[in-house]
Amino acid sequence: MEMGRVDAAETVATEDPWDASARGFYRRWWQAVPDRDELVEAVRTLGGTTQDVWVPHWRAVADRHEARAVQAEEEGDLALARVEFLATKTYLSIARFPDAITPEKGEVSRDCVRAYLRACAHLEPPLQVVEISYGEWTMTAHLRVPAAGTAVPAVLVMCGSDVFKEDRGWVQEQCVGRGLAALVMDAPGTGENPVPWSPDSVGAWEAAVDFLAGRPDVDANRIAAFGISRGGYSVMQLAGTAPEKLAAVVAVAGSPVGRLPEGEKLERHLATVNERSAWFFGAPGDGPFAEPLTLEELTARHSAWSLAELGLLDRITQPLLMINGSEDDHSPISNIYTVLEHGPLAGKEARIYAGAGHCAPEHAGEWIPQAFDWLATKLGADSRPGAGE
Numbered sequence: 001m002e003m004g005r006v007d008a009a010e011t012v013a014t015e016d017p018w019d020a021s022a023r024g025f026y027r028r029w030w031q032a033v034p035d036r037d038e039l040v041e042a043v044r045t046l047g048g049t050t051q052d053v054w055v056p057h058w059r060a061v062a063d064r065h066e067a068r069a070v071q072a073e074e075e076g077d078l079a080l081a082r083v084e085f086l087a088t089k090t091y092l093s094i095a096r097f098p099d100a101i102t103p104e105k106g107e108v109s110r111d112c113v114r115a116y117l118r119a120c121a122h123l124e125p126p127l128q129v130v131e132i133s134y135g136e137w138t139m140t141a142h143l144r145v146p147a148a149g150t151a152v153p154a155v156l157v158m159c160g161s162d163v164f165k166e167d168r169g170w171v172q173e174q175c176v177g178r179g180l181a182a183l184v185m186d187a188p189g190t191g192e193n194p195v196p197w198s199p200d201s202v203g204a205w206e207a208a209v210d211f212l213a214g215r216p217d218v219d220a221n222r223i224a225a226f227g228i229s230r231g232g233y234s235v236m237q238l239a240g241t242a243p244e245k246l247a248a249v250v251a252v253a254g255s256p257v258g259r260l261p262e263g264e265k266l267e268r269h270l271a272t273v274n275e276r277s278a279w280f281f282g283a284p285g286d287g288p289f290a291e292p293l294t295l296e297e298l299t300a301r302h303s304a305w306s307l308a309e310l311g312l313l314d315r316i317t318q319p320l321l322m323i324n325g326s327e328d329d330h331s332p333i334s335n336i337y338t339v340l341e342h343g344p345l346a347g348k349e350a351r352i353y354a355g356a357g358h359c360a361p362e363h364a365g366e367w368i369p370q371a372f373d374w375l376a377t378k379l380g381a382d383s384r385p386g387a388g389e
Contacts, residue, residue: 015275015289017049027361028097028163030369031170032090034083042091050284051104058095059108061201062088066115078122085119089166098162098289098298099190099284109191116166125176132185134207135303139186140192141165141208144172145217153316153379154181155317158205158238160230164191171226174368178376183208187230199305205238209245224248226371228359230330233257233321235307236339239320240312248319249380250371253359255331258308259337260299265332269310270298272329313342319378320348325356349374 019045026033032099033039042061047053069084092112100106106324120127128143142165146152165184175182188204189197193206205225213220225246226234232254232329239249270293275291293301307313322336336350351367352358360367375381 001167014212015279017279018043018046022362023357026094027359029090029094029167030361031364032085032086032093034150035089035293049279049281050286051102051282054097054281055095055108056102060092062091062095062111062115062212065091067116074110082119082122085115085332086169088115089119092099092163093167097281102286105281113192114165116169120169127172130146130183130288132207132209132211134195134204135171137193137204138197139185139208141211142169142172142201143177143181143183143185143286145181145215146179148179151217151219152179152181153224153381154183154218155375155379156208156212156223156225157182158225158227158234159185159187160228160232160234161190163228163231166191174372175375178264178372179381180224180372180379181212181377183212187234199237199310202234202237202241205234206242206245207235209238209242213245222247222381224250224375224379226250226375227254229253229254233307233330236307236316236320237310237312239318240307240315242308243315246318248321248375249257249316250321250323250375252322253324253328253331254322255335256302256306257335258306258313258341259334260302261334262334264328265334266295268329269332270295273298288341308338316343316348318347321371321374322348322350322354323360323371325353325358325360327355327378328358328360330358 004311005256012025012173013367019025020040026039044186046057069088072084089112092108092115094113096105096108100109125144125146125297130141130143134216158166159168159170161367168184171307172182172184180360185208186193188195188201211224212218212223221245225238232251235249235251236254239246246365252314256316260266274292276290279289303309324333324336326333333352340348353363356363
């Protein structure tokens with residue numbers, strides 16, 4: 001088999017916008033889609049991915065939900081209004097994919113933020129829109145803190161490359177329900193985080209931890225981090241960069257950590273990374289979602305970001321939980337084994353789901369609550385029923 005010529009259909013997780021399965025393109029929003037039959041039907045009738053087709057298609061679905069949300073709000077049914085505004089947000093998030101790469105997608109992104117904030121208008125504890133400074137930049141983030149009468153543990157929720165803070169509200173729900181504060185922030189270079197993405201941008205995440213530690217309602221000695229995919233990588237990068245600032249971390253499908261896979265696994269990894277180059281989400285005539293990489297380019301990028309190359313693996317000393325599927329060709333599970341080979345003898349745990357792909361989304365009903373139970377235990381949170389109310 002020629003290097004890089006693995007058929008995309010052979011990979012477990014796909015970037016095919018017409019794949020509406022849990023392992024497919026829409027896995028990014030799987031936890032937020034209220035009616036998966038509706039999603040499947042919308043995908044079935046999708047006519048293309050360039051923004052002249054993609055944006056109006058998904059806006060139409062979002063508009064139906066927003067009309068229901070406005071009606072429910074007018075009738076005083078705030079619970080239903082929240083559900084429908086969240087659905088509005090989710091379909092607008094799909095419409096803006098992968099980011100505000102054109103003026104039209106920038107408008108969609110602003111509407112997505114607006115719908116999400118409207119969905120959160122009546123939350124308890126309330127959603128706070130906060131600003132965090134880092135160098136010359138100002139980052140916008142979302143904070144919720146349980147009303148406890150004392151300083152509480154907190155979790156920094158670190159978003160990935162194309163799923164933003166509006167898509168991680170469910171993580172805040174998991175946290176506050178266990179007596180944990182939660183700060184959700186876009187990754188550098190995405191959403192409302194203008195910090196350019198580079199290995200040095202880990203400093204933006206440090207600034208977010210410092211922001212939490214400086215609040216009187218947060219216990220500075222009990223701050224954890226949680227991330228998925230690129231966010232999972234960022235969690236471990238931060239843990240190794242500033243181990244004294246984090247008490248525990250959960251990393252789902254994070255990479256690159258150590259060495260690249262070899263042989264057929266390397267071929268599959270390159271093919272999976274390059275699958276994104278097959279799809280076009282900008283204006284007609286714009287380039288692909290991501291430019292294809294040669295093996296040499298992939299190796300160079302891996303070396304620039306690898307936690308091993310950055311000298312961080314032995315510095316990850318706090319409790320760490322790693323989660324992924326055994327057949328993840330995007331973030332191969334060799335990354336997990338590499339982490340287990342470094343640092344202290346005890347304190348690292350892993351769950352690998354046999355046969356599952358990137359982030360093991362089909363098992364999220366199990367690993368999501370268990371991961372946050374794990375965090376609550378490590379942070380000594382009051383996770384009794386009602387503790388986060």
